[in-house]
Amino acid sequence: MMDGSSSPLMELRNVAKRFGDRSHDGLKNINISLMHGETLAIAGSSGSGKTTLARLVMRLTRPDEGSIHLLGQDITHMGGGALRRMRPRFQMVFQDPLAAFNPRANVKRILEDPLRIHGFASKSEYGDILAQTLERVGLGTQYLQRLPLELSGGQRQRVAIARAILTKPQLIVLDEPVSALDVSVRAQILNLLLDLQAETRVSYLFISHDLAVVRAFANRMIVMEEGRIAEEGYTEEVLANPQANATQVLIDAVPRLVI
Numbered sequence: 001m002m003d004g005s006s007s008p009l010m011e012l013r014n015v016a017k018r019f020g021d022r023s024h025d026g027l028k029n030i031n032i033s034l035m036h037g038e039t040l041a042i043a044g045s046s047g048s049g050k051t052t053l054a055r056l057v058m059r060l061t062r063p064d065e066g067s068i069h070l071l072g073q074d075i076t077h078m079g080g081g082a083l084r085r086m087r088p089r090f091q092m093v094f095q096d097p098l099a100a101f102n103p104r105a106n107v108k109r110i111l112e113d114p115l116r117i118h119g120f121a122s123k124s125e126y127g128d129i130l131a132q133t134l135e136r137v138g139l140g141t142q143y144l145q146r147l148p149l150e151l152s153g154g155q156r157q158r159v160a161i162a163r164a165i166l167t168k169p170q171l172i173v174l175d176e177p178v179s180a181l182d183v184s185v186r187a188q189i190l191n192l193l194l195d196l197q198a199e200t201r202v203s204y205l206f207i208s209h210d211l212a213v214v215r216a217f218a219n220r221m222i223v224m225e226e227g228r229i230a231e232e233g234y235t236e237e238v239l240a241n242p243q244a245n246a247t248q249v250l251i252d253a254v255p256r257l258v259i
Contacts, residue, residue, distance in 0.1 A: 007072065008033040009203050010057065010090075010171055015066035017052055017227075027052055027227045030066070036170070037201040041218035041235065043208055043250060048224040050207045054175050057205060058092050059083065071170065088118045088167035095176035097160035101148040107159055108144040114166045129166070137162045137192060154185035158192070165196060175207045190217055212254050215239055223247045 015030040027049050034040045044050050055061045056068060059075055067076045070090060078086065094100045101110055111130050115121050121129055131141050137158040148156055157177060164172050174193070178186040190213070196202060208214050214221055215235055222232040225246035231238060242248050 008069075009036045009038075009071060010034040010205070011069040012053075012057070013067045013069070015056060015063045015068065017056060017061070017063050027056070027063075030229060032222065032229075034171070034203050034205060036203060037197065038220065039197070039204040039206055039218045041206045041208055041214040041221040042224060043211060043214050043221055044224035044230075044246065045209060045249065047226075048246070049227040050209075050224055051175060052227075053224070054092070054173050054205070054207050057171075057173055058090065084118075088114075088120070089169050090171040090173070091164040091167065091169040092173040092175065093157070093160050093164050093177045095179055097156040098148050100160065101156070103148055106145050106147055107151075110148075110159060111144075111163055111166060114163060118167055120167060133162045133166055136165070136196070138188075152185075153181050154188065157181065157185075157189055161189075161192065161196070165200070165202075168200070169202060171203045171205065173205045173207070176209070177206075178213060179208070179210065186213070193217075209250065210254065211239065211250050223250065 010033070012030050012032040016028050017026040019026050030053065032040070042050050042053055056063055059068070059078070063076065067074055069075065070086065073086070075083065075086060108130065111133065112126055115126060115129065130144065134141060134143065139155065139158050139162070143151070143155065143159070148159075151159065178189050181189060193204065194217070197204065206214070206218055218235050220233065221235045221238055223230045223238070223244055223246050225244065230244035230246040231242065238247060239251065242251060
């Protein structure tokens with residue numbers, strides 16, 4: 001769902017990223033735009049550059065060439081206080097939330113940290129905010145005292161989503177967020193994300209290798225191959241009439257996908 005705003009929420013302009021002196025690796029000439037309230041999927045096989053792209057968007061690393069723009073601001077070389085002030089506006093949900101959590105911190109601490117770090121509320125307000133946020137992702141306050149290892153995979157991913165939405169971001173990068181989950185739990189998490197998008201008009205950059213999931217979730221898609229954009233377009237059109245060999249390979253890898 002898009003909100004009709006004519007200016008992109010996020011843009012990558014001629015972005016390249018190299019690793020060491022291996023000029024054939026990394027990303028080359030990446031141009032991407034993401035609109036407000038839109039879901040854009042980045043699909044590709046392992047090693048195609050999907051995760052590198054996610055890390056660049058999140059400013060966990062910097063491009064060697066090109067620029068990254070968020071909400072009209074060039075964040076390519078932004079640092080210090082300016083970047084900290086922007087951080088609440090773009091968040092990430094990882095494939096393995098267990099690896100992204102402090103295993104010794106309970107859910108209460110995991111969710112309080114963003115509020116404290118970004119100064120989003122006074123400490124006296126934490127309880128109400130956490131209760132409301134957990135309710136939005138289908139969990140109750142009885143989970144606050146649990147450690148990550150005491151949660152199921154689906155529950156951990158719900159906590160990860162709760163942490164991501166606490167700062168009311170305009171963009172969430174989803175890096176294979178359901179690939180480690182059972183099929184039934186996968187559908188629940190995708191439906192949760194769609195409901196949150198309908199409520200808040202948040203934009204998603206959705207990283208995946210699974211075209212069945214991409215088809216169910218994304219408005220548009222980009223297929224990457226060896227660090228380049230091999231194909232892009234509206235999801236249904238790309239899947240109905242693939243132009244790139246990389247797209248066909250992904251389709252063939254999902255035999256139950258009906259094109």
